Amino acid sequence: MIPQQTHRPDLDEWARELLRSTDDWIVDSGVERLLAHEFATTDPRKWHWVDVYPRWPKEPDSAPTRMLDDWRSQEWRRIEFLYLHLPYCAQRCHFCYYFISTDTSRSGDYLTALRKEVRTFLSRLPADATAGDLFFGGGTPSMMAVDDLRTLYDEVYEHIAQDRIGMVTLELHPRTMRKDIHRLAESGHIRRVSAGVQSFSRPVLEANGRIYVEPDRIRKVCARFIEAGVEHIGLDFMVGLHTQTADDVLTDVRHIHALAQEGLIDSVSVYPRSFTEIWGPFSGEVVDERVLAEKFRCHLLYRHFFAELGWREGPMYLFTAPTFNAAVPSALVAATATAQSLAFGNSARSSFGDTQYLNRRDPDDYVRGIEEHGGATWADVPFTRAVRNRRHLHFGVKRGHFDEADLPAEPTAAERAQLDEVTEDLTRRELVVRNGTRVELTQLGMLLVELVHQEYDRTFPEPDSVDRR
Ligand code: SF4
Numbered sequence: 210m211i212p213q214q215t216h217r218p219d220l221d222e223w224a225r226e227l228l229r230s231t232d233d234w235i236v237d238s239g240v241e242r243l244l245a246h247e248f249a250t251t252d253p254r255k256w257h258w259v260d261v262y263p264r265w266p267k268e269p270d271s272a273p274t275r276m277l278d279d280w281r282s283q284e285w286r287r288i289e290f291l292y293l294h295l296p297y298c299a300q301r302c303h304f305c306y307y308f309i310s311t312d313t314s315r316s317g318d319y320l321t322a323l324r325k326e327v328r329t330f331l332s333r334l335p336a337d338a339t340a341g342d343l344f345f346g347g348g349t350p351s352m353m354a355v356d357d358l359r360t361l362y363d364e365v366y367e368h369i370a371q372d373r374i375g376m377v378t379l380e381l382h383p384r385t386m387r388k389d390i391h392r393l394a395e396s397g398h399i400r401r402v403s404a405g406v407q408s409f410s411r412p413v414l415e416a417n418g419r420i421y422v423e424p425d426r427i428r429k430v431c432a433r434f435i436e437a438g439v440e441h442i443g444l445d446f447m448v449g450l451h452t453q454t455a456d457d458v459l460t461d462v463r464h465i466h467a468l469a470q471e472g473l474i475d476s477v478s479v480y481p482r483s484f485t486e487i488w489g490p491f492s493g494e495v496v497d498e499r500v501l502a503e504k505f506r507c508h509l510l511y512r513h514f515f516a517e518l519g520w521r522e523g524p525m526y527l528f529t530a531p532t533f534n535a536a537v538p539s540a541l542v543a544a545t546a547t548a549q550s551l552a553f554g555n556s557a558r559s560s561f562g563d564t565q566y567l568n569r570r571d572p573d574d575y576v577r578g579i580e581e582h583g584g585a586t587w588a589d590v591p592f593t594r595a596v597r598n599r600r601h602l603h604f605g606v607k608r609g610h611f612d613e614a615d616l617p618a619e620p621t622a623a624e625r626a627q628l629d630e631v632t633e634d635l636t637r638r639e640l641v642v643r644n645g646t647r648v649e650l651t652q653l654g655m656l657l658v659e660l661v662h663q664e665y666d667r668t669f670p671e672p673d674s675v676d677r678r
Contacts, residue, residue: 230513273578276559276566277585280330283562286546289341291369293323293361294554296348296572299385302407303418303491304450304482308556309348310572319555319572320357322579324364326553329584331368338369342376346403348556351381355389362398376401376441383422386430394437401441402434403478408450408457409464416452418491424464431473441533442474448511449482449504451494458507462514469518475530477520479511512653522651557586 296309297316331338343365350358358379365374378401381390393399406427408414414421431442446461447453468474481504490496515528522528548561552568555575559566568586570578578586635641640653 273582274585276568277329277582279562279564280548280551281333284335284546285333285548285561286335286337287339287341288369288548288551290550290552291340291343291365291374292550292552292554292557293327293343293345293365294347294552294556295323295345295350295353296555297352298347298349299352299382300418300420303494304447306483307348308569308571313352315573315576316353316357318576320353320361322576323554324361325579325584326586327361327364328368330551330553331365334368336370337373339373340369340375342378342401343369343374344378344380344403346380348380349382349385349405350379351385351387351390355387355393358393359398371397378403380405382420383427383430384420386433391433391437394434394439397438399434399437399439401443402431402439403443403445404430405445406461407445407447408453409461410453410457413450413453413457417450427464428468428471428473431468432471435473441476443476443478443527444468444474445478445480446511447480447482448507449484449500451491453507454503455506455510458510462511465514466518469530475533477511477515477528479508479526479528481508481526509653553586 296307296319297313298305298309298311300311301309343362345358345361362371362377377399379390379399380403383404383406390399394402404427406422407417407419409424411421427444434442444465446465448458465474465477484490484496484501511528512522515522518530520528520530521533548559550558550560552559555568555570555572557568559568566586568575575586632641632643636643639651642651
């Protein structure tokens, strides 16, 4: 049972006050000025006040069995995040850039390939291996037949005992809920649920081609899972949806507050929709400065809401109730034998050792790849540690470098002084936090950097080819 949250009788007035204080914060912090002026400039000298460096490579290396070879070159005893991707959905939301399919006719082949990949990697683990979170994501995993889900769970449990896995999470669309999934939860297979809501506004979801589910139905779905013994329930939301405004988000926070107050949810993710080249606006959608600023305002509103509620702001746009503790850390294994994440399926991002791997293929290509390469993913795209640490902030004009060998030298003393000054300013604006010697972006900072990149790409269509040191 999730503990109840504080009750607020004056919810409407409180929500309006939240929006007022959010808008005040935007003005007081000077972020509005940055959004309105500095990000709209075409002068490259103004682009370097903050950046995430190095940027994602446009054409990373690719080698079919690289990830498996790397995995086999070391002994692993723990996987923090173990992810299985199930790529099927009832319909494709307009904004979705995932490798999903609405055609389930070959899902049997996909599941066979997925199990093979799981076996290929996990069969090397020792008997005392542990995992932090076993996460079935998608796509819409809750669309799958329960017997298929059970088979996948059993495949994993053959290699990592069920009682050595800290958390087991199933991602779902509330519309796909069925009694047999609740029964799966009752049998102890699901301990955390992550439900995609994105918005409680019917017009917003309709404008984005997403299936709408009434708040009351979502409430019932959560309540049934609690009855079934699920320990944690999280909801996913988005900002930057087509036509979405801060007023829509006010409606969302009212519903979220009610659900939290009833003890039905204890975490919420608020994903900012991305408008980059690959994940860009959908046909007929216009994204201009006003849209970007409203997205920023919506996210800020969520942030203030959760701060008011006393929830923590975590990485990757996650907000959690004070009582939330998803993964049970294991004291049994050495950190050196821990893989950060291992992900299987046609859209999967893994990270272990020094490297990050990204697999993105259509389901059928994935199935072919698994068959051709003996259980390894079709193509692995390695990112080395330098690229994985792209959330490091760099100051100074250092754009245009994607090659690790081409990394610039350490900053000079003058650059360091400038960095300290800018860091202090950005910390005051809540855009960065110091973490030891590192300076890291807050959620808000990530949104701003994203705006910088979009504007930069618009201004300089081929920034990769330009050396701006
Ligand atoms: S339900 Fe999720 S994965 Fe499926 S199309 Fe919509 S956003 Fe994409």
